[in-house]
Amino acid sequence: MSAPSKTSGAMIFYDIAMRPPIASTCCGPNPWKSRLALNFKNIAYSSIWVPFPNIAQVRCALGVDACRKFGDGTNFYTLPILIDSNTNFKIGDSFDIAVYLQTKYPNSGSGNLFPPQKLDFVFNHDLALLVPLSERKESEHDEYSRFNTYVDAAFSAHVSLMAHYIPFDPVTAEASKAEFIRRAGVKSWDDFEVKGEKREKLKESFRLMLGDLVKLFLRDTSGPFLLGEQASYADLIVGGWLRMMHATLPENEWEEARGWHGGIFGRLHDSLEKYAEVK
Ligand SMILES: N[C@@H](CCC(=O)N[C@@H](CS)C(=O)NCC(=O)O)C(=O)O
DSSP states (O other), X not given: OOOOOOOSSOEEEEXXXXXXXXXHHOOOHHHHHHHHHHHHTTOOEEEEEEXXXXXXXXXXXXXXXXXXXXXXXXXXXXXXXXXXXXXXXXEOSHHHHXXXXXXXXXXXXXXXXXXXXXXXXXXXXXXXXXXXXXXXXXXXXXXXXXXXXXXXXXXXTTGGGTGGXXXXXXTTHHHHHHHHHHHHTOSSGGXXXXXXXXXXXXXXXXXXXXXXXXXXXXXXXXXXXXXXXXXXXXXXXXXXXXXXHHHHSOHHHHHHHHHHHHHHHHHHHXXXXXXXXXX
């Protein structure tokens, strides 16, 4: 581990504004992966909170291309974005942000985000995703990149357990919900509520999926991370989704889920608390 890295002009990190107090409500899993990575690297940065309906406008004004597309092929403008004000380098994808931080600050903070490891987790599902995931070209961190894609698919397939409870900022809640309704082609926000037997079935599917993922965490039982005591970006990928679960699931369901599979995911969530400061 090395001394904290200090940048002369801070990094600027764009995340989605949620209901105040933002530190306990911000819940985008991809921005969370980047926040965890910035804190892991002990990088100085400041956050800009973008109202949900303004994401496209802000991203376009910054000149950052969309990295994701809707099912109909149109651009899907997303966050996070990271701007390194020293170089004016702009990065608009959470995985690219982690690679950038590792390349630029190889030894800072808690060390290597990408230590070599096998990440055998595959998720094949028949649950359609509302919006397709980003596509990636082969990269130097392929093992991690594939893991990121499968983890995103696995959690996204169950995100309807959470969507109805997103803590929107009251100022823009109506416009945000209207956009979700438009995308899903449903009639009202109530249609996002998954309840009763349907909810129980989806929860069971979620639990089983996590049961596959947990096998990787059982390789090294010295835990709490995949490589025992050493956290890596793979832990932060899962951790980003755990943050979303915590911020959106009804409290009793979060308590239930964190206890699944011997409490391994609850422990992972808590162990990443040291990288979860919202600045
Ligand atoms: N591949 C991108 C995906 C980013 C993404 O999907 N971000 C979501 C939040 S987790 C977003 O900005 N959604 C905006 C919206 O739904 O309008 C990344 O990893 O950064």
